[in-house]
Amino acid sequence: MTRILHRRTTHSYPAAASGQGAFIRDAAGKDYIDASSGAAVSCLGHSHPDVLAAMHEQLDKLAYAHTSFFTTQVAEELADDLVAHAPKGIGRVFFVSGGSEAVEAALKLARQYFVERGELQRRHIIARRQSYHGVTLGALATGGREWQRKQFGPLLIETHHVSPAYEYRGRRVGETLQAFAARLAEELEAKIAELGGDTVMGFVAETVVGATLGAVPAVPTYFKRVRDICDRHGILLILDEVMCGMGRTGTLHAVEQEGVAPDLIAIAKGLGGGYQPIGAVLVGEKIVAALDAGSGFFQHGHTYIGHPVACAAALAVQKVIQRDDLLARVRRQGAGLRERLQRAFGSHPNVGDIRGRGLFMALELVADRESKRPFDPALKLHARIKAEAMARGLMVYPMGGTIDGRKGDHVLLAPPFIVGDADLDEIVSRLAGAVDASIAATRALDSEDLETTES
Numbered sequence: 540m541t542r543i544l545h546r547r548t549t550h551s552y553p554a555a556a557s558g559q560g561a562f563i564r565d566a567a568g569k570d571y572i573d574a575s576s577g578a579a580v581s582c583l584g585h586s587h588p589d590v591l592a593a594m595h596e597q598l599d600k601l602a603y604a605h606t607s608f609f610t611t612q613v614a615e616e617l618a619d620d621l622v623a624h625a626p627k628g629i630g631r632v633f634f635v636s637g638g639s640e641a642v643e644a645a646l647k648l649a650r651q652y653f654v655e656r657g658e659l660q661r662r663h664i665i666a667r668r669q670s671y672h673g674v675t676l677g678a679l680a681t682g683g684r685e686w687q688r689k690q691f692g693p694l695l696i697e698t699h700h701v702s703p704a705y706e707y708r709g710r711r712v713g714e715t716l717q718a719f720a721a722r723l724a725e726e727l728e729a730k731i732a733e734l735g736g737d738t739v740m741g742f743v744a745e746t747v748v749g750a751t752l753g754a755v756p757a758v759p760t761y762f763k764r765v766r767d768i769c770d771r772h773g774i775l776l777i778l779d780e781v782m783c784g785m786g787r788t789g790t791l792h793a794v795e796q797e798g799v800a801p802d803l804i805a806i807a808k809g810l811g812g813g814y815q816p817i818g819a820v821l822v823g824e825k826i827v828a829a830l831d832a833g834s835g836f837f838q839h840g841h842t843y844i845g846h847p848v849a850c851a852a853a854l855a856v857q858k859v860i861q862r863d864d865l866l867a868r869v870r871r872q873g874a875g876l877r878e879r880l881q882r883a884f885g886s887h888p889n890v891g892d893i894r895g896r897g898l899f900m901a902l903e904l905v906a907d908r909e910s911k912r913p914f915d916p917a918l919k920l921h922a923r924i925k926a927e928a929m930a931r932g933l934m935v936y937p938m939g940g941t942i943d944g945r946k947g948d949h950v951l952l953a954p955p956f957i958v959g960d961a962d963l964d965e966i967v968s969r970l971a972g973a974v975d976a977s978i979a980a981t982r983a984l985d986s987e988d989l990e991t992t993e994s
């Protein structure tokens with residue numbers, strides 16, 4: 540019997556025993572293709588020798604030093620590297636140990652920025668529905684996944700939400716992409732006006748929405764319009780690239796493809812590629828300047844920030860990405876993945892949309908393609924697909940509640956950047972088997988249900 544309080548308390552999980560490249564082997568010797576890099580984490584795959592060597596080297600030098608006493612060379616080098624490759628205007632890096640911590644720190648930096656400037660009335664956060672920003676209370680309050688927020692509602696800070704840029708379901712028939720982006724921008728303007736422009740501190744968005752919507756990039760001009768609105772009202776633009784960032788979409792930061800510069804960027808997952816728990820906030824120069832000119836102290840911090848072994852792992856991951864030109868490989872293999880998905884699912888009666896960027900792709904499943912009608916949530920199609928995929932030795936990241944937190948199913952794919960062509964063939968073929976088997980099972984259930992209803 541397990542003594543771990545697992546995510547699902549009554550589910551029994553296979554034990555992961557070893558990993559190599561794009562594969563994880565369980566204790567029974569079964570191999571799984573890691574087509575989701577866990578949760579878009581293992582960007583270099585498993586057991587990368589350069590990353591392991593860098594971690595060993597750092598361990599032999601120094602495992603830990605508290606950041607209220609010391610900085611370390613490895614953390615400084617990582618920060619230099621991140622700033623050197625960051626979007627325009629990013630000046631410093633605040634290290635944390637994961638995505639939720641990165642989002643919390645970004646929210647606090649935003650608030651403290653305005654406090655330093657004497658704009659004490661700025662407290663409102665506007666984010667988007669159907670977004671995920673983490674599980675700690677501030678990040679959870681910011682996220683727009685209703686079912687996840689619901690039971691913790693009494694504990695959450697006040698936040699406000701507008702519509703996501705979800706073209707497949709949000710764009711009206713006959714509406715151009717530009718008009719859709721303009722409508723979303725108007726909605727944001729209206730929300731700001733309702734709250735009072737000088738009371739809003741930040742607009743928070745995933746540049747490409749990950750787990751909740753399934754690899755949904757914004758429509759063209761959306762982020763330019765958002766940046767413009769934020770500038771006009773003195774609001775900080777905070778992008779959550781915990782899942783979509785650090786190369787996943789084919790550029791180091793997904794926002795590079797939007798042509799705007801955010802004020803704060805939360806990163807994690809691919810930063811350390813799963814070799815160590817690490818996240819960070821990339822901090823705009825104007826925020827750093829306000830802190831420097833004000834209290835000179837960011838009133839926040841954890842015991843493990845800037846952990847030397849985590850920084851060594853992340854630095855090694857970033858160096859491998861640069862040395863091996865892996866961003867170009869993400870674009871190339873991403874195009875290959877898209878092509879294969881199109882071939883396998885482009886005319887599948889239950890696949891309504893194939894979307895994403897780089898090696899961050901998703902399928903949205905529908906009961907009927909024409910009307911985009913989703914499957915009955917009670918069928919738990921997404922959970923079936925996960926189980927069928929695992930049975931076939933395939934790790935993918937399906938999720939339910941795509942449309943509104945309750946209805947809709949999608950499958951997210953985020954293979955490691957090192958994924959090969961044969962692996963991609965295998966991923967898509969096993970996924971096709973898993974999807975078809977799951978849908979067949981729901982049909983059987985459907986008719987069972989019908990029989991019961993009719994009798």
Ligand SMILES: Cc1ncc(COP(=O)(O)O)c(C=O)c1O
Pocket residue numbers: 578637638639640642671672673674745749750779780781782783807808
């Ligand atoms: C966009 C986004 N933000 C924040 C988080 C939270 O990160 P963590 O699970 O490392 O706390 C996640 C995790 O999936 C995420 O996808």
